[in-house]
Amino acid sequence: MAMKSKTDEELIGLIVQKHRPALEELYDRYAKLIYSFSYKIAKGDTDKTKEIVQHVFLRLWTTKSTYNPAKGQLANWLLTITRNIAIDLIRKEQKHNGTIPLELDDMLHIQGQQSEDVLQQVSRNLLKQQIQEAKRHLSEPQQRLINLLYWEGYSLSEIAEIEKKPLGTIKSRLHQTLKKLRNYFNEETGGVRHGK
Amino acid sequence: MENKCENLSLYMINELTALEKEEFERHLKTCTHCQHELESLQGLWQTLSYEVEEVDVPETLKADVMNFIFEENEAPQQEQKVKPTKKGFIDLIKLNFKKHFSPLSTAVAVVLVIGLVGLFWNNLQLKETITVLETKEADPSQIVSTHILKGQGLAASANGNAYLIQEGSTTNLVIELNNMPRTKDEEVYQVWLLKNGTRQNAGTLKPDQNGNGLITYRLPQSLSFDAIGITLELNPNNTQPQGQKVMGTS
Numbered sequence: 001m002a003m004k005s006k007t008d009e010e011l012i013g014l015i016v017q018k019h020r021p022a023l024e025e026l027y028d029r030y031a032k033l034i035y036s037f038s039y040k041i042a043k044g045d046t047d048k049t050k051e052i053v054q055h056v057f058l059r060l061w062t063t064k065s066t067y068n069p070a071k072g073q074l075a076n077w078l079l080t081i082t083r084n085i086a087i088d089l090i091r092k093e094q095k096h097n098g099t100i101p102l103e104l105d106d107m108l109h110i111q112g113q114q115s116e117d118v119l120q121q122v123s124r125n126l127l128k129q130q131i132q133e134a135k136r137h138l139s140e141p142q143q144r145l146i147n148l149l150y151w152e153g154y155s156l157s158e159i160a161e162i163e164k165k166p167l168g169t170i171k172s173r174l175h176q177t178l179k180k181l182r183n184y185f186n187e188e189t190g191g192v193r194h195g196k
Numbered sequence: 197m198e199n200k201c202e203n204l205s206l207y208m209i210n211e212l213t214a215l216e217k218e219e220f221e222r223h224l225k226t227c228t229h230c231q232h233e234l235e236s237l238q239g240l241w242q243t244l245s246y247e248v249e250e251v252d253v254p255e256t257l258k259a260d261v262m263n264f265i266f267e268e269n270e271a272p273q274q275e276q277k278v279k280p281t282k283k284g285f286i287d288l289i290k291l292n293f294k295k296h297f298s299p300l301s302t303a304v305a306v307v308l309v310i311g312l313v314g315l316f317w318n319n320l321q322l323k324e325t326i327t328v329l330e331t332k333e334a335d336p337s338q339i340v341s342t343h344i345l346k347g348q349g350l351a352a353s354a355n356g357n358a359y360l361i362q363e364g365s366t367t368n369l370v371i372e373l374n375n376m377p378r379t380k381d382e383e384v385y386q387v388w389l390l391k392n393g394t395r396q397n398a399g400t401l402k403p404d405q406n407g408n409g410l411i412t413y414r415l416p417q418s419l420s421f422d423a424i425g426i427t428l429e430l431n432p433n434n435t436q437p438q439g440q441k442v443m444g445t446s
């Protein structure tokens with residue numbers, strides 16, 4: 001009960017102080033998000049998914065950073081850690097260490113307390129729809145690029161090999177793909193206002 | 197925009213060599229174009245992670261995770277008091293999203309993020325919404341309509357947006373308000389749905405210290421409305437508006 005009333009920020013603070021109930025509470029709040037995300041990266045392999053989740057929470061538990069809310073929200077931060085760990089675990093052989101250095105200090109905190117509610121589900125659905133809609137605006141090779149890069153963790157030179165294209169082509173494809181997606185989010189979602 | 201700017205996407209996905217990275221970081225300090233681009237692309241990059249199907253978590257997983265940490269990787273236990281810093285949450289969300297998305301999607305993003313972090317907003321309506329809406333297989337949700345709210349009277353500088361969000365057979369009204377004057381003591385802002393001259397209470401809220409507020413309301417199946425009005429009430433339990441109107445749809 002006491003933990004339930006803590007904000008995420010307070011929980012992180014307690015975790016840094018090695019307070020186990022805080023970690024358990026954070027698990028209760030975010031396990032579904034982290035598990036679902038890991039499951040996708042592990043392509044439905046439940047053993048690997050479990051391994052990823054274990055390492056994510058171990059990382060949280062062993063973090064040395066003192067908490068200082070600055071940038072980035074907790075869910076995003078957790079997903080970034082999860083993605084790094086998942087890609088490291090699944091594609092250990094190809095990956096270099098410390099893909100994206102992240103510190104607790106880089107995290108912006110949202111004053112929130114409750115984990116699974118329905119708004120959350122509504123929001124995720126809405127966001128998922130938007131991403132899928134945005135992806136429909138990409139060409140086939142652009143979609144493949146995002147999947148290989150984001151979800152499978154291949155490097156650009158590996159992708160160049162897979163696609164049998166020069167690295168330069170893949171680099172400019174990346175540039176265009178990101179811009180296209182970003183512009184979609186800027187323009188199309190803004191257009192809802194007029195679309196009624 | 198110069199040549200160095202081209203390395204931005206590669207920098208974001210960490211594909212630069214140590215030397216290139218160092219160079220780009222030097223460039224980044226002086227190039228506002230890249231600073232904005234980077235922020236916006238990082239926002240996009242993180243957004244991609246939400247393209248995930250929700251999966252049921254096995255019940256044994258929690259024990260597996262905790263055992264993994266506390267039995268295989270023991271760490272010393274100690275406890276101290278922690279002092280959290282409080283911040284206006286809507287502000288922080290906006291900080292995160294405003295630069296990346298257009299105004300409407302900022303508001304939508306606020307709603308999204310609030311959902312994502314599972315904000316516990318201190319109003320009864322949200323609690324009701326949560327209990328009523330706990331359906332497992334949710335239909336895709338969509339914004340049915342949006343309404344612009346304008347301030348008047350003592351809240352003349354306030355503004356806001358209301359969204360009707362449909363999920364399956366359920367409709368939720370989400371209202372986001374900005375620049376609301378602070379309320380004193382028992383005072384609350386109360387939302388009313390107007391239909392043919394009758395008013396339905398759709399909840400109350402108190403803005404945060406920055407004048408921002410958010411309220412969600414699950415629309416009963418039979419209820420529709422022509423307009424939204426917001427009054428300042430001295431008593432949070434009024435069934436009919438007694439205070440003055442401070443906001444409304446035009």
Ligand SMILES: [Zn+2]
Binds near residue numbers: 200201228229230
């Ligand atoms: Zn630049």
